[in-house]
Amino acid sequence: DVKVTQSSRYLVKRTGEKVxxxxxxxxxxxxxxxxxxxxxLGLRLIxxxxxxxxxxxxxxxxxxxxxxxxxxxxxxxxxSASTNQTSMYLCASSQPGSRNSPLHFGNGTRLTVT
Amino acid sequence: AQSVTQLGSHVSVSxxxxxxxxxxxxxxxxxxxxxYVQYPNQGLQLLLKYTSAxxxxxxxxxFEAEFKKSETSFHLTKPSAHMRDAAEYFCAVRHNQAGTAxxxxxGTTLSVSS
Numbered sequence: 001d002v003k004v005t006q007s008s009r010y011l012v013k014r015t016g017e018k019v020x021x022x023x024x025x026x027x028x029x030x031x032x033x034x035x036x037x038x039x040x041l042g043l044r045l046i047x048x049x050x051x052x053x054x055x056x057x058x059x060x061x062x063x064x065x066x067x068x069x070x071x072x073x074x075x076x077x078x079x080s081a082s083t084n085q086t087s088m089y090l091c092a093s094s095q096p097g098s099r100n101s102p103l104h105f106g107n108g109t110r111l112t113v114t
Numbered sequence: 115a116q117s118v119t120q121l122g123s124h125v126s127v128s129x130x131x132x133x134x135x136x137x138x139x140x141x142x143x144x145x146x147x148x149x150y151v152q153y154p155n156q157g158l159q160l161l162l163k164y165t166s167a168x169x170x171x172x173x174x175x176x177f178e179a180e181f182k183k184s185e186t187s188f189h190l191t192k193p194s195a196h197m198r199d200a201a202e203y204f205c206a207v208r209h210n211q212a213g214t215a216x217x218x219x220x221g222t223t224l225s226v227s228s
Contacts, residue, residue, distance in 0.1 A: 107155070
């Protein structure tokens with residue numbers, strides 16, 4: 001079974017802090033993704049990565065950046081956290097090559113910015 | 115632009131009753147469609163996916179979905195609801211501009227009463 005692990009289940013940060021959300025997958029997947037989940041809005045794609053050191057903007061990248069130094073690890077960075085970034089953040093991975101490859105999700109990190 | 119619309123943010127059924135969760139999609143290319151379930155405090159788990167091999171797709175936990183191109187729909191059904199089916203359900207379509215990423219609907223919360 002694919003395992004996607006997000007290092008923190010809950011985080012509380014102050015406005016203006018730099019925040020790192022970490023995600024690790026154990027199935028050698030090349031594709032990794034960060035989504036945020038908000039009530040009534042579903043999941044929205046922030047950034048994704050096809051391979052090490054590669055990154056692409058998703059649908060809502062503003063205020064975020066990412067890092068992928070190793071294949072198994074994909075980090076989401078909030079350069080200066082703001083209260084409107086309070087949300088549930090979900091990391092996912094998938095195999096490339098097939099358009100019907102499913103995404104495998106971690107359990108999420110609930111971030112509160114005060 | 116691609117989109118997924120889930121009709122009804124909340125659906126309530128009695129235990130043993132039919133479950134019907136509605137999903138309509140908009141896509142300029144043949145779609146790859148998915149249903150995911152999210153239990154409280156967990157990530158998303160794949161229920162089933164449409165791969166064009168058959169219009170009726172069977173998934174886990176007794177769920178199935180039917181792809182209807184003429185109606186641009188991919189509704190999720192289960193003949194008999196169980197209490198353990200109470201969760202949030204998301205319909206998703208493959209993102210055309212982001213590799214294997216998905217575009218998600220806003221979700222439908224299913225409540226099951228005894």
